[in-house]
Amino acid sequence: MTERQPSALQTPVYLDYAATTPVDPAVAEAMAKHLTRGGVFANPASRSHLYGWQAEEAVETARGQVATLLNADPREIVWTSGATEADNLALKGAAQAWREDNPTGGHIVTSAIEHKAVLDPVQWLEGQGFSVTRLAPDASGQIQPEQVRAALRPDTCLVSVMHINNELGTVSDVAAMGAICRAQGVPFHVDAAQSAGKLALDVAAQQIDLLSLSAHKMYGPKGIGALYVRRDPSVRIAAQIHGGGHERGMRSGTLPTHQCVGMGVAAAQASAHLETEPARITALRDRLWGGIADLPGIRLNGHATERACGHLNMAFGDCDGELLLLSLRELAVSSGSACNSASLSPSYVLKAIGLSDAQAQASLRVSLGRYTTEQEVDFAVEHIRSVVKKLLH
Template sequence: MTLSAPRQPIYLDYAATTPVDPAVAEQMAACLTREGNFANPASRSHLYGWQAEEAVENARQQVADLIGADNREIVWTSGATEADNLALKGVWEARRRAGLPAGHLIVSAIEHKAVLDPAHWLAEQGVEVTYLTPNASGRIEAEVVRAALRDDTFLVSVMHVNNELGSVNDIAGIGAICREQDILFHVDAAQSGGRLALNVAEQNVDLMSLSAHKMYGPKGIGALYVRRDPGVKISAQIHGGGHERGMRSGTLPTHQCVGMGAAAQLAADRLAEDPPRIAALRDELWQGIADLPGIQLNTDLAHTACGHLNIAFGGCDGEMLLLSLRQLAVATGSACTSASLEPSYVLKAIGLSNDLAQASLRISLGRLTTEDEVQFAIQHIRDVVPKLQRKASA
């Protein structure tokens, strides 16, 4: 059966961002106008402020519940990028203020730039940084972390789910090793919410970054989990009022906090339903194109988050591949590096050649992906790729 072309490209870039769930948008809209819960949550001298504060604290609890934390351990940020910066720079700054030496930081070589760039900055301040090489499927093995630890290691930062590959790291195992050595462990979990179960206590996590817009919440809001027992010390990176228990100043955007809380609640409620359904569609898509010549998976699907597919299309020109698959909204890599002409540093780190890395696509499915969309994607890829391969070899 031939499926007709959609009126708009089929959205298969859920790893870059997700649409706001209508139920989330409704709750956010109720916090914007004079008739709604619009007030400054720090204005504790009147009813409007109290109501806004109550809404923000309810949202904080919803985020805490998603990851098995205490609500006092949730610090609001503008997104996972700020949360990553606050974790890495904040821990280092707290050490510096305590008179401790610069020390040693461990990160994976395929972290998001929101971790790698602060790591590079810290190196300029005198911190020694070790970049861990992933295995061929994009995972950081726990024993690789153990082997890299030193007496002066103060922090390990390894993401839960890689944003390009979808590869899932054993953060509980890595966290256990760090806990044994009394070393802080930070996890960028921007891609985890609603895709994988999160429990900071069971997974031995000290600091965890979260993003609302990766789990059907709004952009511009995120959170950093900071363990309280025993307390993890971080220094604020944004000053101006001492909000968030002195860790992050700034007037809280009630509507965005409420949006992230509602999205977290939905993610928790749908955790048993969404990932298996999305994974089944993802597997169906892959099986529908797996027999095409010259293509390969860049990850091990057994250890890949439910919605991710990262595929190398051998024999294709990467730029022409993306242009020719114009009926599909897919990506060549991370949304934050999509303007770069260089091959993905993530794909290079797992051993792909420049040609294969540039001819790789990240296809990511989500809550709204349908069976018909998957079938059309299969048909479209099967129509386009062989033609490109023939043209490239002519």
């Protein structure tokens, strides 16, 4: 990768990789070959001619690449439109499948700091008669495995806890939770949208039954994701989209060949870069934090070490949060989850780990990624320092 020189820095510098990532050029190149008449463009469900066979082969190759990222069987990968649909399919699908055998009752365990793509379906299921336990995080934003163990009941039908928190970057021990759930025979779902390419994912070793992914968080295209559904022994989920029985009856709809291919290439790159890329990004993240950690009133939100490589969530306690965000015009950063950026309310994640409204609203999430350079980090350090000093005087 060629680094840009300081004089060629784009402004604002992009430091919002947790919200979305740019499509990798190799991914875009592969996708382009599956769009036009001269490429592999056909419906992969058209099994009566060569065009359809070629499209199906491309989709199945991509399915295998996603499965390899998770140490899964390709038959365990269900294509979706993204992690939000994957979360909905996992949660509603598992709960409704449980209801087929149990007309009443049903208990779901999740955390209070999940992405809205989990919290909103759980709230909807609560309205359908399921009871819900929402586990509170500790001050670092972690959910502890023993909390999961203590919350289980005889009628618990699903546990759903995210791997990396999308706002804090804090990592929870999903392998220990998976062992607890497997021992009790309770299906375990993990939202791993922020994990791919940052931490090793092994659904067998981590004893995960359902896992959600999104391509656009790992340098793939928007509009495509996947749900891992364990086959042995099988986890039952009820379909949420009907109309053709695609994806072994779990998710109907014509597959977007080009997007599946793009996610497959992105997954293959995530696997290939796992030994080197997170370490490089961690070094850049620590360089940024080291350059601003002495600013008055600043504090790190989340766990100091159990943290995703690119995440920094910081409270600038002595600054007006809204004015701070508006003043950092040279940086593309966020005040929290992109899904909540239109809300003026303080982050529910930051509130849950003990921050006051003022502290939460004076917090910023900075997230680095594959194309972040040292020059950009140094530029960000100087810009943040300059803006904070002006706001404090």
